[in-house]
Amino acid sequence: MNTSVFEEVWKTICSRIENPPEKSYVVDILTHRKGIDKSLEKVGEEATEFILAAKNNDYDNQVYEAADLFFHLMLALKAIDVEFSDVIAELERRHK
Numbered sequence: 001m002n003t004s005v006f007e008e009v010w011k012t013i014c015s016r017i018e019n020p021p022e023k024s025y026v027v028d029i030l031t032h033r034k035g036i037d038k039s040l041e042k043v044g045e046e047a048t049e050f051i052l053a054a055k056n057n058d059y060d061n062q063v064y065e066a067a068d069l070f071f072h073l074m075l076a077l078k079a080i081d082v083e084f085s086d087v088i089a090e091l092e093r094r095h096k
């Protein structure tokens, strides 16, 4: 698997949970009182924002909302204990 910004972000997400700093968005979402529902809620919100951006003619906003959606999906994977590398492996398997 190639090193990518996705892997770097995943490593940061894992490290925030292992060594929580005082202020961290990742920790706020993944230790929320709502439990995994908080990260799932965020995926729903960000997916909606991406869809709205897709329907509007603002390329920069479409890029921004797509990045938000990818990131929050990664948080949700962490919340449900799915390894990011397994998702990459599945994409690689399909790509052959």
Ligand SMILES: N=c1c2ncn([C@@H]3O[C@H](COP(=O)(O)OP(=O)(O)OP(=O)(O)O)[C@@H](O)[C@H]3O)c2ncn1[C@@H]1O[C@H](COP(=O)(O)O)[C@@H](O)[C@H]1O
Pocket (backbone or CB within 6 Å): 009, 012, 013, 016, 023, 024, 025, 026, 027, 049, 068, 071
């Ligand atoms: N990629 C992100 C990232 N994207 C968004 N956010 C946070 O998510 C929140 C909402 O993001 P938005 O930009 O969507 O903010 P918004 O415009 O108010 O919200 P929307 O209306 O667009 O949903 C903000 O508090 C952002 O700081 C992120 N917070 C962290 N990361 C990554 O996670 C790493 C660890 O972050 P910390 O845990 O905060 O140290 C960082 O180094 C980044 O790589």
